[in-house]
Amino acid sequence: MAFLTKLLLAAIVRSIVCIVVAMPNVLAATVEVITTDTHRFTEVRNQIYLAQSTARVFNSNALVIVNEDDVVLVDSHVTPAKARDLIKSIKAITPNPITALINSHHHWDHAHGNQVFNDIPIIGHDFTYTKLVGAPLEEATYVNGIAGNKATIARLTAQLVEERDSEKKAEVQAYLEMFKAHAYGFDEIRPVPPNVTLSQRMTLHRGAREIEIIFLGRAHTGGDVVVYFPADKLVFTGDMAFGGPSFLGDGYVDEWPETLEKLKRLDFDVFVPGHGPPVTDLNRLDLVQDFYRDLWRKAATMHAEGVTAEDAAETIDLTNHTDIPITETGTSLVSIQRIYERLIDPD
Numbered sequence: 545m546a547f548l549t550k551l552l553l554a555a556i557v558r559s560i561v562c563i564v565v566a567m568p569n570v571l572a573a574t575v576e577v578i579t580t581d582t583h584r585f586t587e588v589r590n591q592i593y594l595a596q597s598t599a600r601v602f603n604s605n606a607l608v609i610v611n612e613d614d615v616v617l618v619d620s621h622v623t624p625a626k627a628r629d630l631i632k633s634i635k636a637i638t639p640n641p642i643t644a645l646i647n648s649h650h651h652w653d654h655a656h657g658n659q660v661f662n663d664i665p666i667i668g669h670d671f672t673y674t675k676l677v678g679a680p681l682e683e684a685t686y687v688n689g690i691a692g693n694k695a696t697i698a699r700l701t702a703q704l705v706e707e708r709d710s711e712k713k714a715e716v717q718a719y720l721e722m723f724k725a726h727a728y729g730f731d732e733i734r735p736v737p738p739n740v741t742l743s744q745r746m747t748l749h750r751g752a753r754e755i756e757i758i759f760l761g762r763a764h765t766g767g768d769v770v771v772y773f774p775a776d777k778l779v780f781t782g783d784m785a786f787g788g789p790s791f792l793g794d795g796y797v798d799e800w801p802e803t804l805e806k807l808k809r810l811d812f813d814v815f816v817p818g819h820g821p822p823v824t825d826l827n828r829l830d831l832v833q834d835f836y837r838d839l840w841r842k843a844a845t846m847h848a849e850g851v852t853a854e855d856a857a858e859t860i861d862l863t864n865h866t867d868i869p870i871t872e873t874g875t876s877l878v879s880i881q882r883i884y885e886r887l888i889d890p891d
C-alpha cells in the first residue's frame with residue numbers, strides 16, 4: 545500500500561470508533577471491531593470482515609474480503625440505500641476498490657442492493673439468476689417482507705397516538721421516521737441478477753488468497769452457495785447454515801441435512817451465517833440436521849394422514865429438540881406449507 549494511501553486511511557480510521565472486544569462463545573480470540581455511523585465490521589479472520597448494519601431494521605450480514613489490491617463483497621443488503629451505506633463504510637477499513645460481488649442466494653434481504661454495483665461482476669448460482677431475472681418482487685418472501693414493513697409502520701403510528709409520556713413519544717416518533725425512510729427505500733428496488741453464474745463451483749484468486757464459491761446442494765433455496773476460505777478455515781454460509789434452524793419457506797428440508805453433511809466435510813472452524821454472529825460451535829450443525837430430519841419425517845406422516853397444514857403447524861411436536869431449543873408444540877405455518885408443497889411436487 546502506498547504511503548500516502550496509508551496516511552489517508554489512518555486519518556479516516558482515526559475518525560471512527562475502533563475497539564478491541566472479547567466475544568465469548570462467539571469467537572474464541574479477541575476480535576477487532578470497527579464501527580462507522582452505519583456499520584459494524586468484525587474482523588473474523590485475516591482481513592475478512594463480517595459487516596452488519598447498525599440501523600435498528602431488518603437486514604442481512606455481508607462479508608467484506610479485503611485483499612492486497614481489491615475488495616470482494618458477499619451479499620448486497622436489503623435495499624440500494626443500505627448497499628450505498630455499506631460501500632461508503634467500507635472506505636473506512638480500506639481504500640481498495642470493490643471488484644466483485646457474490647450473491648449467497650436470491651432472497652431480497654441479501655440481493656436487493658445489487659443494482660448499486662452496476663459495473664463489476666456479480667457472481668451467483670444459476671438458480672439465483674433465474675429467480676432474480678424472473679419476478680422476485682412477486683415472490684411470497686418479498687411480498688411478506690413488504691407486508692411486514694407496512695405492519696410495523698401501522699403499529700408505530702398507533703403507538704404514537706396512544707403514548708402519553710412526551711419523552712417516549714419523541715422516541716417512537718424518531719423510530720417511526722427512521723423506519724419510514726427505510727421502508728421507502730424499497731420503492732427504489734429494481735432487482736438485478738448475477739451477471740456471472742455457476743452451477744457447482746468457482747475460485748477467485750486474489751494474490752495468495754483463494755476464495756472458493758461452492759454449491760453444496762439445495763438447502764435454504766435451490767441455489768445457495770457458500771464462500772470458503774481454505775487457508776483461513778472460514779466459511780460464509782449465507783442462510784443455509786445457522787446455529788439453529790433457518791427460514792424454511794423456500795427450503796428443501798428433505799435434502800438440507802445432506803447438504804449440511806457436505807458443508808461439514810470442508811475444513812473450517814468458524815462459519816459466518818447470513819444473519820447474526822459468527823458460529824464456532826460446529827456441533828450446532830448436527831443438532832440442526834437432526835431437527836430438519838425429524839421435522840420432515842413428522843410433517844410427511846401428518847400429510848399422509850390427511851392432516852391440514854394449519855392443523856399440522858399447530859400440533860406438530862418437536863419439543864424433543866431441547867438444544868435448538870424448541871420449547872412449545874407447533875411450528876410456523878409457512879414451514880409446513882413448504883414441506884407439503886414439496887411432498888406434492890418433489891421436483
Ligand SMILES: [Zn+2]
Pocket residue numbers: 649651764783791
Ligand atoms: Zn434467505
